[in-house]
Amino acid sequence: MQLQIILPYHHSEQQLREAVREQLGYDVPFRILKRSIDARQHHNIRIQYSLTTDLRDPVEELAGGIEDQRRRLHALQPESRRPVVVGTGPGGIFCAYWLRLHGVKPVLLEQGPPMRQRVRDMARFMKTGDLHPYSNICFGAGGAGTYSDGKLITRIRSPYIGFIMDTFVRFGAPENIRYLYNPHLGSNKIRHCITRMLDDMENSEIDIRYNTRFTSFDSDAGGRVTHVETQDGERLDAAALFLATGHSARDVYALLRSRETPMSLKEFALGVRVEHPAAAINAMQYGSKYEARYEGIETAQYKLARTWKDENRAVYSFCMCPGGYVLNASSDTTGVVTNGMSNYLKSGRFSNAAIVVNVSEQDLAHAGYGGIDAALAMQKELEARFRASVNVPGSVHVVPGQRLQDFIGGHASRSLLPASCLNPVAPAPMHELFPGFIYEGLRRGFTDFDRKMRGFSQQAQAQVFGIESRTSSPYRIDRLDGSLVSPMHANLYPVGEGAGYAGGITSAAVDGIRAAQAWLWTMIEPASCFTAMSGTRV
Numbered sequence: 001m002q003l004q005i006i007l008p009y010h011h012s013e014q015q016l017r018e019a020v021r022e023q024l025g026y027d028v029p030f031r032i033l034k035r036s037i038d039a040r041q042h043h044n045i046r047i048q049y050s051l052t053t054d055l056r057d058p059v060e061e062l063a064g065g066i067e068d069q070r071r072r073l074h075a076l077q078p079e080s081r082r083p084v085v086v087g088t089g090p091g092g093i094f095c096a097y098w099l100r101l102h103g104v105k106p107v108l109l110e111q112g113p114p115m116r117q118r119v120r121d122m123a124r125f126m127k128t129g130d131l132h133p134y135s136n137i138c139f140g141a142g143g144a145g146t147y148s149d150g151k152l153i154t155r156i157r158s159p160y161i162g163f164i165m166d167t168f169v170r171f172g173a174p175e176n177i178r179y180l181y182n183p184h185l186g187s188n189k190i191r192h193c194i195t196r197m198l199d200d201m202e203n204s205e206i207d208i209r210y211n212t213r214f215t216s217f218d219s220d221a222g223g224r225v226t227h228v229e230t231q232d233g234e235r236l237d238a239a240a241l242f243l244a245t246g247h248s249a250r251d252v253y254a255l256l257r258s259r260e261t262p263m264s265l266k267e268f269a270l271g272v273r274v275e276h277p278a279a280a281i282n283a284m285q286y287g288s289k290y291e292a293r294y295e296g297i298e299t300a301q302y303k304l305a306r307t308w309k310d311e312n313r314a315v316y317s318f319c320m321c322p323g324g325y326v327l328n329a330s331s332d333t334t335g336v337v338t339n340g341m342s343n344y345l346k347s348g349r350f351s352n353a354a355i356v357v358n359v360s361e362q363d364l365a366h367a368g369y370g371g372i373d374a375a376l377a378m379q380k381e382l383e384a385r386f387r388a389s390v391n392v393p394g395s396v397h398v399v400p401g402q403r404l405q406d407f408i409g410g411h412a413s414r415s416l417l418p419a420s421c422l423n424p425v426a427p428a429p430m431h432e433l434f435p436g437f438i439y440e441g442l443r444r445g446f447t448d449f450d451r452k453m454r455g456f457s458q459q460a461q462a463q464v465f466g467i468e469s470r471t472s473s474p475y476r477i478d479r480l481d482g483s484l485v486s487p488m489h490a491n492l493y494p495v496g497e498g499a500g501y502a503g504g505i506t507s508a509a510v511d512g513i514r515a516a517q518a519w520l521w522t523m524i525e526p527a528s529c530f531t532a533m534s535g536t537r538v
């Protein structure tokens with residue numbers, strides 16, 4: 001049985017138990033499914049619970065299934081070649097981890113270095129501008145997930161989500177991610193969890209190869225991948241190839257295009273990262289007296305969106321980082337890219353979020369970009385324009401910024417205010433750098449958001465930084481519905497965000513598990529399971 005309970009912000013566990021008894025008329029043990037803050041009335045902020053009296057743990061039930069499959073796989077003649085997983089982001093890690101749980105020992109390739117080296121490379125980049133091409137915010141141990149804000153919320157539904165939360169808890173995450181409406185680890189905790197997870201995987205005979213870039217693959221006459229090649233020319237036998245290379249692996253897209261692997265253009269979004277003082281956002285969300293009324297309340301979040309259906313235009317906030325930092329997420333020296341992160345305590349002085357405008361195929365065509373590479377071409381050109389506005393040639397050290405009121409009014413800012421970004425920032429006329437429809441969408445969006453959150457766009461200390469251009473993949477790599485393989489290659493699995501099937505840590509992790517499981521079925525039930533090329537499970 002499920003129950004919904006609402007209690008005042010300040011309440012005890014005893015009050016929660018009493019509320020359950022009051023609703024049911026008797027005492028009963030329960031489990032919290034979700035806990036969230038309802039801040040619609042500033043003078044009466046409340047906590048909402050969704051509870052269940054069903055104490056069976058769905059993750060334990062999943063574990064029973066894993067054990068059964070593991071036994072069945074063990075009884076089979078093991079395949080001498082190992083599956084190769086490329087990328088140690090959430091998609092690749094959870095794919096390899098799931099395979100290992102079933103007794104399979106994959107090879108996991110990562111073009112960037114292990115965590116400790118990556119952290120050092122990032123610190124150097126922020127200080128000196130020396131960007132490592134394979135060790136940056138997007139690339140290296142843990143993928144983009146490592147420097148992420150660590151928000152684990154997802155819109156997708158999957159039985160694997162509980163398993164993913166449990167796995168993070170196993171590797172050091174706080175228990176509350178199992179039930180908070182907005183589970184959040186912050187960069188510091190997710191980095192710690194991912195490091196422990198990678199160490200554990202290495203200790204359990206997953207062959208993790210850092211600084212090893214996947215460059216090519218061979219396939220047989222039927223299209224099955226047989227070998228994977230690395231930048232050193234090494235050829236690895238491959239029972240299957242899982243490509244979880246993220247949305248910034250432009251060389252992998254180029255390789256797949258050259259092999260005529262079916263891909264399609266994907267709608268995406270572009271915009272800016274807006275930053276306010278965290279106290280200003282708190283006051284907008286909780287009321288100006290929030291500190292006295294709700295001592296210790298968490299740093300406020302927001303979610304804003306406006307759609308103009310007749311124009312097929314949408315503006316929305318994305319990846320909101322309360323008490324966080326604006327990041328320079330450039331992955332090569334051709335363009336500047338922004339993103340955001342926060343630590344677990346969300347205690348930074350500023351709060352930031354991406355504010356982005358949807359870019360459709362029609363928009364791309366109007367702006368002069370055609371064909372399947374149109375989104376990538378626009379992304380590259382704008383990133384280069386933003387780079388050149390404040391950097392010397394060949395450098396991406398400095399992040400362009402503008403005061404929000406100047407951006408909306410279409411004026412250049414003479415100077416910038418203090419900001420959270422750990423790279424240098426410098427004023428740029430960002431309103432002139434965007435194509436007209438994006439700037440206009442952002443300007444209208446900000447005006448609308450000011451009505452929804454009074455003061456959001458009028459706040460004198462608010463600033464924007466850019467360009468926020470890597471919100472999702474510019475392509476979708478085709479795959480068959482049931483088997484999840486590429487239509488061209490019966491054992492090539494495009495996985496995660498870069499393949500266009502995920503939009504965040506949890507959904508990429510789910511996709512990694514789904515792909516691993518799809519391959520496991522082909523091992524366990526080769527005859528009765530997925531007929532790989534048709535993609536149907538029979």
Ligand SMILES: Cc1cc2nc3c(=O)[nH]c(=O)nc-3n(C[C@H](O)[C@H](O)[C@H](O)COP(=O)(O)OP(=O)(O)OC[C@H]3O[C@@H](n4cnc5c(N)ncnc54)[C@H](O)[C@@H]3O)c2cc1C
Binds near residue numbers: 134138212247340
């Ligand atoms: C700063 C920042 C903050 C974010 N905050 C959040 C958040 O709070 N919540 C959320 O849900 N999402 C967040 N995201 C998005 C999230 O990190 C991604 O959605 C997720 O990491 C995608 O996972 P993935 O496994 O598909 O790819 P990625 O995490 O991008 O991993 C791909 C990996 O593949 C490797 N690789 C690429 N090419 C090759 C090759 N040729 N050979 C070998 N290795 C290769 C890369 O080096 C990389 O390590 C954030 C992203 C960033 C950058």
